[in-house]
Amino acid sequence: MTTEALPGVSLTFVPRGSDEEPLRTDVAAFLGRFRRGPAGVPVRVESWRDVLGAFGAPDGASAAPYAVRGFFENGGRTAWLLRVTGPGAVARAEWAVGDVGGFAARRYTVVATSPGAWANGARVGIRFRSSTVAGPPTVDVRVTVPGEPPESFPGLAPGALEAGVAASRLVRLVPGGPPPAPRARVPITLTWELTLTGGVDRPPDRGAYAAAVARQATLPEPALVALPDLGADLSGADHRELVRELLVTVRPLLDRLVVLDVPPGLVSVDEAVAFARELDAPGEDLAAATAAVYHPPLLVPEGTGARTVPASGHVLGVIARLDAERGAHHTPANAVLLEAVDLAVAFPVAQQVRLVDAGIDLLRCTRGRGLVVWGGRTLSTAPDLRYIAHRRLLHLLVRAIRRVAAPLVFDVNSPELRLTLVRALTSVLLAAFRAGALAGARPEQAFRVVCDEGNNPPGQDPATTVCEVEVAPAVPMEFIRLRLVLGADRGLEVIEA
Template sequence: MAAEPLPGVTLTFEPRGSGEEPLRTDVAVLLGRLRRGPVGTPVRVESWRETVAAFGQPDGSSATPYALRGFFENGGRTAWVVRLAGPATAAEARWTVGELSGFAHQRYRVVASGPGPWANGGRVFLRYQASTVAGPPTVTVRVRVPGEPVETFAGLPPADVVTGLAASRLIRLIPDGPPPPPGRPGPLTASWELTLDGGTESAPGRAEYADAITTQAGLPEPALVAVPDLGTDLTGAVHTQTVADLLGSARELLDRLVVLDVPPGVSAVDDTLAWVGALTASGDADLLGAAAVYHPPLVTPDGPDTRPVPASGHVLGVIARLDAERGAHHTPANAVILEAVDLATTYPEPQEARLFDAGVNLLRCTRGRGLTVWGGRTLSAPLRDSRTRFIAHRRLLHLLVRAVRRAASPLVFDINSPELRLALVRAVTSVLLAAHRAGALAGSRPEESFRVICDETNNPPEQEPALTVCEIDVAPAAPMEFIHIRLILGADRGLEVIEA
């Protein structure tokens, strides 16, 4: 018979923001090098503390950890992180248990939880206690890795030591031998001291970045993208082509903005303009409208010293903060940058004008306000394309595309009919009405702000029954250009969103 619950109040705490929210436009994804952690696997973090727990403290070897800290310090709430590395190995040590009773295997490999040299020199202390009147055999494990908090796992059953150490952030235990013979008595206690060694890592190349670009494209939640170490890891034509691949991915998705950094070592105005010119040589406004460049780098605290850091992580935090305060349809500019003490480079006003004309958004230090973000234009600004030149315009489109996908996706497998078209119009209209009430659209009345067409004019009777077309015209509040979106639903092609 089940016991009755005691009277009183029971509090249950749910973790904040634990579920993914694809409709959000303040979530970032950063691709780059970090001290430790899984390689190529996206990890979702909601604070700087969670970031350190998953990837370790910054060690000065890469820019991505400092960019992540800048993101959270400037108001960012959620980020996905994809650690990049070239060919790498994890540090490890061999642990021979022998014929001690209770263990499932005679030998194990103690392996660092992620590849790289970060665990080299780490010490693992293990102590075995045989059965006593106090209970069955137990194993206590203590892990000391330079730069990491000490981990202790006490009272693990020998047979479950592998699963017990799965909770460690620093090591994993891998069986590497046969089971011990049964019935042989062993010593009452035994101790081991192991040293991890052999961890190596190389810088990621074009292939690793290509894989990371594909990985981030498969994440529905991020709306902001940064690659803080790209300019260090790749140079020349390989760098330019990788940026083009990333922008191509964002252009196809129509739901995220890429924030780019000028590569380290490129500080002179002529060199910066040459780098921008290489990116914009294609003249593809839709491709370039998926990105914004912010320059110069920032100087941030690093213990007792300071260090230059690419601005993208801090800018993503500012965009995320303003998104929560004002909405995605507002220009993310004229806002204060936190967790930075100076600019790495300053330019006289004539040179600032040249950078601005090339589509570079400047960071400036102004008296009385400190460091601020200036400019809210995409990389297509010099092309004068009214659809793609403003960040506010693009991010409103990203919000609408995300909302429309959520509304239309459940209808993908329905057959084209008046009922389906009416349901689609209602779903899309509810999204646009919410945007109008938030002040994102122009016009004092909804009919002045948007138009949704999904009837026989764009779905004639002779059209394939499994295909439904819905056209949406939207007038953003600022800038004053129309956004035209075309939705195509088909049972064999899913939901396709096209910007006309």
């Protein structure tokens, strides 16, 4: 932003952007359908206003915008959004300038900034004013899209029109053809009224979701993942296989939790139980430990009524809020859900017991407190993989370990390197112990770091260093065992033992 301070002197203020913080465990990633916005490109947002600017207001066609709003309303601070969509078409309009001097081209194409039907009917008003005693020629552009605040770009130079409109969130100008041959006489003013058409929405298929799953895995910052529209977009085998692909992708990262929703087509308790048990198939404990299912959906205010929304977005907001207040090692249970008016379904006690036994975390409406999160377990039935607090403590430790160990991957294995690594890891674990995340009255009862000749024998490749870490969480009491392997040819590997 530039402001005039004194005649001939201007001050330029550049807003400071927020840097990514991979050590945080309260950042969420949402994969779903949005009204507009870049398709398949992750966008970092820090408020609901950022969401509206980048992706537009909710239009009722998808659940993801409402889930993201629930995330921020429940205390979430930062999220990455990936718009998942099929191969849609972009709305556009042709603009013939003709032989009006000063423009960069004889014709332009006005195109929407992203695919979809959202820009159909958008109107672009353009007014050209020729040179007068007041100054050179100028162009005013006004963009009006249904459901969006109008945008105005006054006083643009005709030759720099494309760059001037580049600040728009809604449209772009694409020049075509050679510059016009200037006419001897040009009217004082010329106006054009354009209407964009041809935008098409296509629902995402399994391939689009698979690409989004792979893309989110490359983002170092998110520690929470939700797919609010997945159950509505994919069903049957496509849905099951995509969820398993997601869990298999997330499992080796050891740094994020997936919060799933029961697909809306599974209306009975029997179907919900079968869905959860399919994800915890024999031999898939580690994959199931990366995910939790929260049920039932919520009713949130919309206009004069209410709308049913999957619970994952609101739950992620609660987890993020508790993370900031207490730390990642606290169980996200018995916490109040905000900005929801009721549960979409009320289960009798007997059905609640069946859902809990299947590993589904319930939301409940309690007298005097309203809606609360009731449950903090993953889908895994293995005792040492069952608790969300246990897994999120692991995620925090893995992120911290990567931060201190990654700069050392090119160092040669030596007593000095091993001592440096032990000191760095010990400082991380001491911080967790002092925060109350670990068990024991003394640090030596809470954790152990081994990086000596016992796991690095003399005949070992000098380019590889092995370090073993054992951690006792405060609750539950099972040990977390990690194995670190540093090597110039393999980077840093963190393996859960």
